[in-house]
Amino acid sequence: MKEDFLKFQAQTTPHPLGMEIDHAKGSYIFSKQGDKYLDFVAGVSACSLGHCHPRVVNAIKTQAESYLHVMVYGEYAQGPAVAFSKLLASHLPPTLSKTYLTNSGTEAIEGALKLARRATGRTQILAAKSAYHGNTMGSLSLMDFEERVKPFRPLIGDVSFIQFNDSNNLNKITSKTAAVILETIQGGAGFILPKNDYLKKVKERCQEVGALLILDEIQPGFGRTGKLFGFQHFGIVPDILVTGKGMGGGLPIGAFTASEEVMDLLSENPKLGHITTFGGNALIAAAALATLQEITESDLMAETLIKEELIRSLLVHPLISEIRGKGLMLAAITPSEDIATEVILKCQEKGLISFWLLFEKRAVRITPPLTISIDEIKEGCGIIIDVLNDINQ
Template structure:
């Protein structure tokens, strides 16, 4: 199967990890030899309730028995999508009240950028250096990492970049700016958090020049940082909120949420301002609804902060320079990229799943399911320390 995987399925890198999957449950992924791999990555933050959570599976099966795709997005009233959008609105501050459901986070970014241009009549977009918002042409245009973009130019014009947490750069936001798009927490850059009320200052500057603020919560959203959304740690409410990953509970989804006054602009001049065939798919919406209910109706969000403390207590080692992040969005920063690579690959051989970040070669991603147990954390951390001791020696 591994040979056929490389022969028939397009690859994203020369050396994929190549783990052949049999099944997955809870915090574990099982290979075809039935080895249990403890998952400290959660599909890159996309399975917040672990694998095959019973409530999510039941919601999917129930919807499957009713109907799957029946009509392109926005024409028919489909209960799972309506209830999901309603529950999102109930858990978001004003004026974030209407949600457009998409197939992925990057598609939601595209929709948010279009909405900002439509609402302001302006074309300039400001993003951050080392930002990552997805890999379609519009999303790549606001990626702040030239090495990943240069082979695909020309991209969208009128995109400018500022440095995250740099207050002097905020003067670049002017009356020509349609929107500022930022990750609430920079993911690919190494889990960089806003400092000294930075997001509040960005919000204030956008208000001064009537530009919109788009916050990308595709990674930190849905409980991972100890609040339902990362921006809730800061005094900053976006005009457009973009989500994805964890919302689907393991199914593909994205969403952008704004006020009704903004969202109505996609209905006319022109009509069908943003369209998609499978966005809001009833089976995926059912999975997302079950996931969001479980996250908001239990103590999982609160528990993430306790689990963060445990990770920080256990992962003390001379080769770990720092632990960045909050809740269960953590990154180990090693002395150099070679140690990072050795740690990830050696842990893989010992059935612990770790992963890289996009732009910070010294970082090791730790973003396990929110449902991970204390015992599983202790087990995984013990293995990490054991591997680091082997590397050090």
């Protein structure tokens, strides 16, 4: 199968890991060769409830027997999408009441950018340096890594960059700014938390000049940080909330949420201001609804902070300078890119899946399912320590 994978399926890197998957259940992935791997990555923060969670699988099966795609987004009232959007609104501040469902996080970013320009009548977008919001043309325009964007220019115009956590940059937010878009916790940059009320200061500056604040919660969202959304730790509310990854139970989904007044601007002048065929797909919305119900009805969010403390207590080693992040969105920082890569590859040999971060090359990603058990955490952290000991000899 691996030979056909390389020959017929387009690749994203010259050397993909190429593990041949047989099945996955809970916190484990099983290969065609019969090997068992403890998953400390969760599909890059996508499988919030682990693999094939019974509640999600049952929701998918039930919906599959009823109907799948019936009409392009926004024309028919479809139960799973309506129920998900209503339940999501019940867990958000009143100003975040209406949700547009998309097929992925990057599509949700595209929609949020369009909505901000439509709502303000302005064009300028400010994004953070070292940010990652996706890889479609609009999302890619929000990235300041020239080596990654140069081959695809020209991108969308009137985008400028500010330094995350630097309040001295706030004067760049002006009456010409349509929106400031930030990751609540910077992901690819190394799981960087906002400091010194940075997000509050950005929001206040946006309010002063009439700009909108877009927060990208595609990675921190849906319980990963110990609250349903990362922004809830920092005492602010965005004007537009972007979500994805962890909301689908393992299926592809994204969304952007705003007030009813703002969101309705996409429905006229012009009509069909944002269009998708499969956004809000009934099968995927059913999985998302089951995922959201499980996260909000269980103790998983509170347990996430306990599990964070356990991981921090176990991953103490001379080759780990710090553990960044919050909840189960963590990164172990090693001395170099080479050591991080060695850790990741040797952990896989020993039955543990970890992964890289996009820009912070010294990091080892630790983003297991929220459902991971205490014993599984101890098992995985033990493997990491064993590998680090081998490297450090």
